[in-house]
Amino acid sequence: MKLARNIFSVMMGVVILASNVYAHGPTPQRVDEQLVLSADIDDVWQVVADFSSIGDWHPQVTVVEMTDDTTRVISIEGQQGTITESLDESDAERRYISFRLLREDITVIPVSFYSIAIQLEAVDAGTEVTWRGRFYRGDTGNFPPENLSDAAAVEAMTAYARNGLEGLQQSLAK
Amino acid sequence: MKRIRWSFLLLAALPVFVSAERLFITSQTDARISVVDSENLLLESDYAVDSGPVAVVADRQRNHLFISHPELGLVTVRKLDSGEKVTDISTGGQPFAMVLDDKRPQLFVTDWDRDAVLVINAESLQLVDILAVGKSPAGIALNSEGRRLYIANREDNTLTVLDADRARLIATLPVGRGPYAVNYNTALSQIYVSSVQDHSLTVIDDDQLDAIQQFEVGRSPYDVGISEDGSRLYVVSQNDNLLLEIDAANFEVLQTFKTGEMPESVWLDVVNQRAFVSNWFSDSLTIFDLKTGASLAEISLARGPRMMSVQ
Structure with missing residues (x-):
């Protein structure tokens, strides 16, 4: 009986085609x-590894609230809502830190999910910082509006990375 | 002109019969299929397909290759040997992972957008049924002998067990957070579900339909492979850039293999004892020798490699 009802709701879904911000069908x-x-x-590393201090060096991050040791709620400059990031791994030996979007707000950053890894490497001129991530656009339905498209997500996430890297540079130059 | 084509076809057809198996890999970002000679570890060919391919399934019996395109609401069908387009199956929704039945002509496809499993007749190439499952179904596996289908529902943290022959719900079971891949171990009658959000692997007894164990297996476990005798599990850890070899009897990690960046899927070559892992971020395929632990080759692929299937 439950199945029959579910099939009905699936059929309704075909008609309604509600977008689901959690879905990951589209191209990462x-x-x-x-x-x-x-x-x-x-x-x-000292700066990057402190998960609670991103507000001190990332120019877009205005407020950081730690809800536990590995979870930060952050506000982005010029935006109303907050997003929540969760620490995945912090490896001092490899100089590697990774975190992910735990709770999204597509009005803050038009991305439904991301995971980001920051890797440090000693080079002649100092330290090479690599900021890499995988993410999905804000509207993961098949007909996203322009502001929630792949292009909008790439633009926002690239800016988040660039601003972060440049902020690190400025913070360390002080 | 015609003569040249024929001789080309003859030459192209030869390796198919000589080599053991061909591996088909989707590259979602670049919309291509790569064909890898799994014996000689060489890229055999690489061709363009419709945009955003994710899953690929080879139907050797009917010489078909099924490819899912979530963003197009489409499953495309190509000739397995030539790559030539046969037809488009317009499914709607977001067709994602697929599994082919080896007993009856049916292809099962998860539809992420409509919380359903689509049933495609593998002979008529028609969409014949839509079965309700949990929220945002991702991975799907078939227990061919037991006639059961297992579906990992990404957004409601459950596994749906369906009857593979009739539209009948057998069970809905709780698993980890963010279940993604599922696989069935015939030798032990066990179902494995990887969950990317709590980094867990849930082990379910297929007779009891009850979880035996749930444990952490590295950051963001994706695909789960099983050795032919069922004694070893191979779990891809996307955030650790590792393939973990796990003892299926006690779930101890026996060996780890360093993959490329953000690995996705694993395929096991049981004849040569090799594991093939697609690396999403590195745009490559890494091949490991399971006996020695050595990395044998890394083959460059078009951007965004996801899932694989063998001919």
Whole structure:
């Protein structure tokens, strides 16, 4: 009986075609940005590894509220709502930190999900910081409006990465 | 002109019969299918398909290759040997993962958008049924002997068990958070479900339809492969860039293989004891020797490789 009812609701779904912001049917998009900072890798790592301090160095992040050791609720400059990021891994040996979007707000960043990894590497000029991520557009239905499209997501996530890298540079130059 | 084409076809057809198996891999971003000679570890060919291909299933018996395109609401069908388009099956929704029945001519496709499993007749190539499952179904597996289908429902943290022959719901079981892939171990009658949000693998007894165990298996576990004898599990850990070899008896990690970045899917070559892993971020395929643990080759692929199927 339950199945019959579910089939009915599926049929209704065909007609309604409601977009589902949680779905991941569309093509995942990527960001891959690098910047060489004229700073020692240990100093860069100290800044990057402190999950609660992103507001101190990322120019777009205005408020950070830690709800536990691995969860941060952040406000983005010029936006009303908040998004929540969750720490996945922080590996001091590899100088690698990764985190993901735990609760999205597509009015803040037009992305339904992302995972980001920041990797440090010592180079002659200082430290190369690589910011990489995989993400899905804000509206994961098959007919997204322009502001929630793949292009909008790529633009926002690239800016988040670029601004982050440049913010790190400025913060370490102080 | 005609003569040249014929001789080309003859040459092109030869390796198909000589080599053991051909592996088909989707590249979602670039909309291509790569064909890899799994014996000699070489890229055999690479051709353009409709946009956003995710899953691919080879139907050797009917010389067909099924490809799902979630963003087009389409499953396309091509000739397995030549890659030539046979037809489009307009499904609507977002067709995602697929599994082909080896006993009856049916292809099962999860529809992420409509919370359903689509049934396509593999002979008539027609959409014949839409079965309700949980929210945002991702992975799907078939227990061919037991005639059951298992569907991982990404957004309601459940596994749906369906009758593979009739539209009948057998069970809905709780699993980890964000279940993605599912596979069935014939030797042990066990179902494995990987969940990307709580990094877990749920082990379910197929007779009892009850979870035996749930444990963490690395960051964001994706695909789950099973050795031919059922004694080893191979779990892709997307955020660790690893393939984990796990003992199916006690769930201890026996061995880890360093993959490319953000690995997605695994296919096991049981004859040569090799594992093939597609790396989404690195745009490559890594091949490992399961006995020695060595990485044998890394083959470059078109951008965004996702799922694989073998001929």
